[in-house]
Structure formats: structure tokens, C-alpha cells
Amino acid sequence: MSDKDIMIEAIDVNKEYRRAGAIIRALADVNLRIKSGEFAIVQGPTGCGKSTLLNVLSGLDLPDSGRIIFDGENIARATEDRLSRLRRQKIGFVFQDFNLVNTLTAIENVEAVLWPTVLRQKEIENRAISALRDVNLLDRKDHYPVQMSGGEQQRCAIARAVIHRPRVILADEPSGNLDPASEKEVMDLLKKINKDLETTVIVVTHRDLSKYGTKTIHMDNGRITKIQ
Amino acid sequence: MWRKAILLSLREKKVFTIFTLIYTILIFLTSLFWQLAFSRDLEGAGYFLAIFFGTSLFLSLLYAWILVSRKRRVWATFKCIGYTNKNILALVSGMILFTTFIGFIVVIEILFHYTAALSYLHSENFLLDLNEILIGLIPVIITSALFIIVQLLAFIVAYRKVLKVRPIIALKKVGE
Numbered sequence: 001m002s003d004k005d006i007m008i009e010a011i012d013v014n015k016e017y018r019r020a021g022a023i024i025r026a027l028a029d030v031n032l033r034i035k036s037g038e039f040a041i042v043q044g045p046t047g048c049g050k051s052t053l054l055n056v057l058s059g060l061d062l063p064d065s066g067r068i069i070f071d072g073e074n075i076a077r078a079t080e081d082r083l084s085r086l087r088r089q090k091i092g093f094v095f096q097d098f099n100l101v102n103t104l105t106a107i108e109n110v111e112a113v114l115w116p117t118v119l120r121q122k123e124i125e126n127r128a129i130s131a132l133r134d135v136n137l138l139d140r141k142d143h144y145p146v147q148m149s150g151g152e153q154q155r156c157a158i159a160r161a162v163i164h165r166p167r168v169i170l171a172d173e174p175s176g177n178l179d180p181a182s183e184k185e186v187m188d189l190l191k192k193i194n195k196d197l198e199t200t201v202i203v204v205t206h207r208d209l210s211k212y213g214t215k216t217i218h219m220d221n222g223r224i225t226k227i228q
Numbered sequence: 229m230w231r232k233a234i235l236l237s238l239r240e241k242k243v244f245t246i247f248t249l250i251y252t253i254l255i256f257l258t259s260l261f262w263q264l265a266f267s268r269d270l271e272g273a274g275y276f277l278a279i280f281f282g283t284s285l286f287l288s289l290l291y292a293w294i295l296v297s298r299k300r301r302v303w304a305t306f307k308c309i310g311y312t313n314k315n316i317l318a319l320v321s322g323m324i325l326f327t328t329f330i331g332f333i334v335v336i337e338i339l340f341h342y343t344a345a346l347s348y349l350h351s352e353n354f355l356l357d358l359n360e361i362l363i364g365l366i367p368v369i370i371t372s373a374l375f376i377i378v379q380l381l382a383f384i385v386a387y388r389k390v391l392k393v394r395p396i397i398a399l400k401k402v403g404e
């Protein structure tokens with residue numbers, strides 16, 4: 001495997017937290033390579049460190065030691081502005097609680113990603129319409145989040161995650177608040193994006209969603225216990 | 229980003245209405261006391277002016293604090309999707325400035341209607357002892373300009389608070 005194929009690499013990553021006076025080792029000597037175009041499922045029980053792993057892989061949190069190589073760049077010591085730009089250009093986020101802005105309509109929520117860019121409003125709108133069409137939500141474009149079901153909100157969040165054509169989508173328990181039918185819908189959608197756009201997808205979950213992934217990373221006590 | 233700040237302001241109906249109303253009253257009263265200070269019609273007008281500007285400063289700080297603190301999760305989400313601190317500050321500053329600007333427009337509108345109503349009544353020789361111009365344009369413009377300068381302090385407060393919003397908050401589960 002050449003270095004060019006590697007999208008994200010974690011090298012000897014450690015992360016500790018202090019909680020109620022106790023030190024919790026959230027990540028212990030984690031080494032991981034995610035190739036470009038892979039669909040990786042990170043699974044493990046609650047508190048095993050999988051969300052912390054997602055946070056450090058995306059630059060939302062910094063490791064205590066070790067390196068995170070994101071698309072050839074070590075982001076473990078990057079400035080906050082550099083990380084913001086990296087996220088705007090290369091990362092799409094999908095959250096468990098959807099995190100849509102309640103005062104914005106579906107299309108405005110999707111467009112919001114591109115507001116700080118130099119793109120014209122018409123181009124932004126066209127891209128948002130295209131993204132909403134891809135997630136089969138165009139008929140709901142003028143609805144507010146409260147007017148949509150959980151599954152629809154998550155599909156809107158996925159449209160928001162792909163509008164800027166990122167290289168990686170990071171999803172934190174994307175089906176955690178959804179019923180089984182909506183879960184299947186959301187995971188199928190992520191799978192389709194992974195296949196059609198060759199976007200690297202990393203899903204963190206406590207459920208067994210390994211059937212959707214090309215790689216499953218099992219975690220326990222801050223360590224990677226098995227990679228399938 | 230300014231246009232988006234206006235959009236966000238208008239969607240925050242309750243907060244926007246309350247603060248626009250307060251700014252309208254403050255701009256009106258401050259302009260009135262400027263007018264009185266200029267014409268020396270009221271002794272101690274300067275004290276009232278100081279009070280109104282102090283109140284304006286307090287309100288601007290409060291508004292900035294409310295906009296950043298109440299919507300921390302929204303700003304954290306925006307940071308996750310690639311907004312820099314400056315992008316978020318542009319939105320917050322735009323929301324504050326737009327509210328003040330609308331307050332200014334409402335005051336001008338009230339003064340127009342006041343003058344129009346009195347002119348109409350004067351045509352029938354009613355209320356002749358009242359001046360058709362309640363507050364001149366200059367005091368209103370001076371007041372609005374000074375209010376905007378006062379808000380620069382609010383922007384500094386907002387920026388410091390925006391810096392403290394960590395994007396990781398967006399990933400926390402609701403209620404956690």
C-alpha cells in the first residue's frame with residue numbers, strides 16, 4: 001500500500017482525560033490506517049474511546065502524543081484556523097443528534113456549509129438542491145427541522161456533509177437516534193456515497209453495523225482490539 | 229456573510245423583536261436628549277445622555293453574550309463544518325448591527341409620522357403650539373453612529389466568547 005492510498009493515519013496516539021480526579025486513558029497507543037475510499041466502521045461498547053478516536057482523527061481534539069496524518073498532513077499540532085479550513089475542504093460531519101439549525105430550512109442548513117466560501121449564491125443553491133436530491137429530500141427543502149422526522153433530518157445532515165464534496169465523511173453514531181428502518185436508510189445512503197463518490201467514510205457506533213463496512217475496527221478500553 | 233447574518237437575525241424572532249424594541253426606545257430617548265442638550269432646553273441633559281449610552285453599552289454586551297451563549301451548540305456545529313472564528317464573529321456582529329440599524333430606521337419612521345400628523349393637524353389649526361419637528365435628523369444620526377461605535381466593545385466580547393466555543397461540543401449528546 002503506497003502512502004498516497006492512505007487517507008488518515010494515526011501513529012502511536014494517546015489521549016487521557018481527567019474525570020472526578022481520576023485519569024481515564026481514552027486512547028492507548030492507537031495505530032490505524034484508513035485507505036482512501038474505504039468504509040470503516042469503528043465499533044465498541046460505550047466509553048471504549050471510539051468517539052475520542054473520531055475527534056482526534058478530525059482535529060476536533062488534539063492527542064496528548066502521537067501523530068495524525070490526514071491526507072498527507074500532520075494535523076496533531078495544526079492551528080485552529082488551519083483545522084477549520086481542513087474541515088471545510090475535506091471533511092463532512094454527520095452527528096447523532098443531526099445538529100441542524102432549527103431556525104433554518106432544510107436547504108438553508110445544507111447551504112450553510114458554503115456560506116463562508118467565495119461561491120455565488122446561485123451556485124450554492126444549485127449544489128444544495130443537487131445534494132438534497134441525492135438524499136431524496138428535495139420535496140422537503142423548505143421545511144424546518146422540527147417539521148421533519150428523525151430519518152429525514154439525518155438525511156438532510158448527510159446532504160450538508162456532502163455538499164462541499166469532502167474526501168472524508170465522519171459519522172458519530174449516525175443511526176443512534178433512529179428506528180431500524182431509518183437506520184438502514186441512512187447507512188445505505190452512506191454506503192452509496194462511499195461507492196459513487198469514492199468518499200472515505202468512517203462511522204463510529206456501538207451497534208453492529210459491520211455489514212456496511214469494508215473494514216471493521218473493534219475497540220475496547222482505549223485500544224484497538226481487532227481489525228477485520 | 230452579512231446577508232446571512234440578517235437572515236439569522238430575522239429567524240430569531242423573539243430575541244430580535246425584543247432587542248429592536250429596546251434599541252428603538254434608547255435611540256429615540258438619546259436623540260431627544262441630544263436635541264434638548266443642543267437647544268439648552270433641559271438642564272442636566274448630559275447626565276441622561278451618559279445614562280443612555282451606558283445602557284446602550286450594557287445592552288450591546290448583553291445581546292452579544294446572549295447570541296453566543298444561547299447558541300453555543302450551533303456555533304460549535306458551524307466550527308465542525310469548517311467555519312473559522314472570524315466567520316462566526318461576522319455572523320454575530322452582523323446580527324447585532326442589523327438590530328441597531330432597524331432600531332434607527334424605526335425611529336426615523338416614527339419621526340416622519342409625527343411630523344406628517346402634526347402638519348396635517350396644523351392645516352386645520354390644531355395643536356399649533358407643538359413643533360412639527362420633534363427631533364432633528366442630526367441628533368438621530370449622531371446617536372446611531374455613537375451606538376455603533378459602542379458596539380465595537382460588544383464585538384470584542386463576542387469574539388472572546390466565540391474563541392471559547394469548542395467544536396467538540398457539537399458531538400456531545402443532547403443533555404450531556
